[in-house]
Amino acid sequence: MRATIESITGRYMRLDYKGREHRIYFEEAGQGIPLVCLHTAGSDGRQFRGILNDPRITRDFRVIAFDLPWHGKSSPPAGWQDGDYQLTSADYTDIILTVCRALELDRPVAMGCSIGGRIALHLAMEHAEEFRAIVGLQSSAHVHPYYDTTWLHHPDVHGGEVCAAIAAGLVGPNAPDAHRWETVWHYMQGGPGIFKGDLYFYKVDGDIRHRLSEIDTSRCPLYLLTGEYDYSCSPADTLETAACIPGATVSIMPGLGHFPMSEDPEGFIAHLLPVLSEIAHR
Known part of the structure; x- marks a missing residue:
């Protein structure tokens, strides 16, 4: 039986972050405009496998998906056992910028989902000059x-199973079974306490309702795409957010849930391609 070898390349980088050495895993495919993909809470870059494998995207974009420290194949720093993991807005922003600069990316596009969709708003607000465009998936x-x-x-409780149970309820009802269960499996594999630590940012530290008016889409275009079946970041939440940001482009994606790029890659890519085409031709 012949094997099909995907064009995705996976590598590690060692970088100094906040005075501690980190070993960060990332995958990439394609060439052209850098597209940095930011995974959801408690999961990792495997969620973007459909994006990394789509030649319609990789023809014009260098797609890069990295695992946050403590996630996926990225190790926690030495001494991790002496404290608890808790993600803050400042740390989340800093690690994204650190990775982009370490890879010497020239004004990449940032695309994040869930907590990645929230930090996308922070990037648009605080670091617009660093990015060509921002795409927020399930952003509020x-x-x-x-x-x-x-x-x-x-x-x-079994940590992996309880985290997966919460994630399972957020998947859209039309998601193909193979993608639905792969999305859930990624959650089952998360490190102890990592999902909880990510949600500190999502539920507490990352709340920017009072600052949305600071986002200037003339400096960095902002696109918000949300699945209609998400009840964590509902369509109403995204529309409410967009209403406070003049110039933001919004699309509600029928049939999709909280993990559009992972639960139904083909369905999601149909919505993403027009956005990427607009970015590429700006």
């Missing part, structure tokens, strides 16, 4: 608490 300025995060890292 805040999230209404709807579950107790203490159960995500608790000795009485």
